[in-house]
Amino acid sequence: MDKRSRVISNEDGAVEISGIKYNGKYIFGNLLVCGDCGASYRRRTERNKVVWCCTTRIEQGKNACPHSPTLDEAWVQDTLSEAVCQNGVYNESIIRNKVDKIQVYDTFILIFRVDGSQEKKSFQNGRPMIY
Numbered sequence: 001m002d003k004r005s006r007v008i009s010n011e012d013g014a015v016e017i018s019g020i021k022y023n024g025k026y027i028f029g030n031l032l033v034c035g036d037c038g039a040s041y042r043r044r045t046e047r048n049k050v051v052w053c054c055t056t057r058i059e060q061g062k063n064a065c066p067h068s069p070t071l072d073e074a075w076v077q078d079t080l081s082e083a084v085c086q087n088g089v090y091n092e093s094i095i096r097n098k099v100d101k102i103q104v105y106d107t108f109i110l111i112f113r114v115d116g117s118q119e120k121k122s123f124q125n126g127r128p129m130i131y
């Protein structure tokens with residue numbers, strides 16, 4: 001769980017909390033699961049790109065989960081827009097309502113819908129992946 005946050009006290013005594021507050025803020029943190037080791041995926045920023053990576057790989061290194069890909073967040077959004085949302089327009093509330101979890105494998109993701117159906121989306125059809 002990502003709980004990095006910063007508490008700022010203003011001059012007037014009001015307290016603000018900025019930064020990343022809760023992992024729940026990011027829908028993919030609840031949905032993306034590593035198909036290899038079963039860990040959840042965590043959001044990172046690399047070279048000004050937002051990516052998602054297996055938590056095991058982040059915490060214990062690449063060798064701990066060698067086959068899990070790092071996903072470009074834009075690719076995940078595009079893929080879900082096509083697969084789940086109407087008219088291919090990204091809509092987070094539709095995804096929340098329709099998707100139960102997403103397993104990530106080395107060359108594809110498996111979208112598990114709440115109605116019990118599954119859909120496989122391979123990386124070749126989308127944006128290039130970062131490993």
Ligand SMILES: [Zn+2]
Nearest residue numbers: 034037054065
């Ligand atoms: Zn993993």
